Amino acid sequence: MNIQLIRNATLIIRYGGQTILVDPFLAEQGAYPGFPNTANQEKMNPLVGLPVPVADIIKADAVMVTHLHPDHFDQAAVDLLPKDMPIFAQSADDAETIRKSGFLNVQTFEAPAKLGDITLFKTGGQHGTGEIGKLMGPVSGIVMQHYDEQTLYIAGDTIWCSEVAEAIGTYQPQVIVVNGGAAQPLGADPITMTKEDIRQVHKAAKYATIIVCHMEAVNHCLLTREELRSHVSDQGLASKVLVPGDGETITL
Numbered sequence: 001m002n003i004q005l006i007r008n009a010t011l012i013i014r015y016g017g018q019t020i021l022v023d024p025f026l027a028e029q030g031a032y033p034g035f036p037n038t039a040n041q042e043k044m045n046p047l048v049g050l051p052v053p054v055a056d057i058i059k060a061d062a063v064m065v066t067h068l069h070p071d072h073f074d075q076a077a078v079d080l081l082p083k084d085m086p087i088f089a090q091s092a093d094d095a096e097t098i099r100k101s102g103f104l105n106v107q108t109f110e111a112p113a114k115l116g117d118i119t120l121f122k123t124g125g126q127h128g129t130g131e132i133g134k135l136m137g138p139v140s141g142i143v144m145q146h147y148d149e150q151t152l153y154i155a156g157d158t159i160w161c162s163e164v165a166e167a168i169g170t171y172q173p174q175v176i177v178v179n180g181g182a183a184q185p186l187g188a189d190p191i192t193m194t195k196e197d198i199r200q201v202h203k204a205a206k207y208a209t210i211i212v213c214h215m216e217a218v219n220h221c222l223l224t225r226e227e228l229r230s231h232v233s234d235q236g237l238a239s240k241v242l243v244p245g246d247g248e249t250i251t252l
């Protein structure tokens with residue numbers, strides 16, 4: 001498989017003969033205000049531009065949307081993606097919302113679902129703790145299995161939690177994509193993974209390659225790539241926990 005980080009949680013994955021666009025957040029740099037009541041809310045999102053032409057990003061065979069927060073499926077994605085693009089959503093509710101934007105070919109990855117010879121499974125997650133976690137609404141991850149590929153688990157916007165541990169236990173993925181950045185609401189716990197969370201993922205799946213995205217692209221993500229890279233290197237985990245830059249492709 002090839003996994004190209006575009007920006008934030010937006011990925012282009014070549015897997016099992018398909019090109020899959022995950023969590024398209026396609027606006028130009030600075031198109032939206034910062035998330036209210038979060039760290040650095042005065043900064044405009046996205047903090048950085050797209051590293052490749054948007055025309056290349058939207059050429060996918062299918063799109064997968066882990067949840068509908070605007071840093072995962074934004075107005076630019078609604079405007080730019082062809083309306084007949086196959087889209088997989090986490091739930092019937094999300095699928096209906098996406099259909100209301102004019103998309104004609106929307107299904108869920110709940111069932112499990114199939115895309116060509118790839119089987120998709122939905123996994124759970126927690127987008128924060130306590131009241132903030134509830135306020136953030138349901139989030140999901142996606143597991144992909146194919147007879148010619150290693151099992152891939154995209155955890156989505158979640159902290160380390162029992163749902164992530166369960167997904168690792170159930171599917172034994174060799175490749176795990178997690179959303180780092182330690183996104184920080186004001187006065188609450190982070191809503192995406194911290195470096196400690198990422199170490200927990202590693203402890204639960206020591207055999208796996210972990211790819212960390214959702215870094216340095218939206219206002220409230222405080223964990224930088226430099227800090228995470230030096231942390232994983234201090235822990236002797238630099239070969240197991242990869243922290244790609246925007247536009248970088250990892251082949252596994």
Ligand SMILES: [Zn+2]
Pocket residue numbers: 009069071072157214
């Ligand atoms: Zn996010």
